[in-house]
Amino acid sequence: DAEITQSPRHKITETGRQVTLACHQTWNHNNMFWYRQDLGHGLRLIHYSYGVQDTNKGEVSDGYSVSRSNTEDLPLTLESAASSQTSVYFCASSESRGLDQPQHFGDGTRLSIL
Amino acid sequence: QKEVEQNSGPLSVPEGAIASLNCTYSDRVSQSFFWYRQYSGKSPELIMSIYSNGDKEDGRFTAQLNKASQYVSLLIRDSQPSDSATYLCAVNIPQGAQKLVFGQGTRLTINP
Numbered sequence: 001d002a003e004i005t006q007s008p009r010h011k012i013t014e015t016g017r018q019v020t021l022a023c024h025q026t027w028n029h030n031n032m033f034w035y036r037q038d039l040g041h042g043l044r045l046i047h048y049s050y051g052v053q054d055t056n057k058g059e060v061s062d063g064y065s066v067s068r069s070n071t072e073d074l075p076l077t078l079e080s081a082a083s084s085q086t087s088v089y090f091c092a093s094s095e096s097r098g099l100d101q102p103q104h105f106g107d108g109t110r111l112s113i114l
Numbered sequence: 115q116k117e118v119e120q121n122s123g124p125l126s127v128p129e130g131a132i133a134s135l136n137c138t139y140s141d142r143v144s145q146s147f148f149w150y151r152q153y154s155g156k157s158p159e160l161i162m163s164i165y166s167n168g169d170k171e172d173g174r175f176t177a178q179l180n181k182a183s184q185y186v187s188l189l190i191r192d193s194q195p196s197d198s199a200t201y202l203c204a205v206n207i208p209q210g211a212q213k214l215v216f217g218q219g220t221r222l223t224i225n226p
Contacts, residue, residue: 033213033214042202042218043158043216045213045214048213090157090158100145100146102148102160103204104160105157106157108157
């Protein structure tokens with residue numbers, strides 16, 4: 001079955017380190033999204049991509065970057081991790097840019113920055 | 115004003131009753147609306163989508179949309195303990211792109 005997988009599921013790191021979270025989908029979806037979820041803020045969009053070589057900033061993009069070199073993967077990089085980036089990160093994908101397209105989520109990565 | 119608002123709850127409903135979850139949104143041109151269920155420690159799971167005014171039923175779930183009032187709701191009939199979760203309302207904000215804006219979610223508890 002097609003799916004979307006995130007790795008690692010849990011990570012603990014130190015402030016100032018570079019961290020990369022992986023997201024891989026086998027649906028052949030064009031659109032991929034990264035969110036963070038925090039108590040009191042709900043799901044907030046970090047970055048998104050509508051296809052290979054396309055990336056766009058979301059509402060909370062500072063301190064994060066993404067690259068899209070193929071259809072299946074959208075890794076999220078924290079260039080210099082900060083304690084404020086401790087959160088649960090979800091990757092999602094959708095088939096097309098149609099406004100009726102739902103997004104489907106991976107299982108999430110719980111990231112702790114000490 | 116937040117773009118998508120939900121009562122955070124917790125909402126407590128006895129087993130077998132109807133649970134009613136509400137969501138309001140600010141952008142009048144929004145066209146697509148989604149309800150996701152999220153169990154504690156798990157990822158959001160799509161349960162309903164609705165695009166036109168009126169009701170849409172799927173099993174025990176009914177989504178209701180009123181674009182004039184900028185209001186979308188989810189009804190869960192014959193509530194079961196397994197329905198206990200956080201329910202997220204998501205609205206597609208048409209800014210030339212497909213982006214979902216999520217409410218903070220309503221935590222629902224079904225009491226046996």
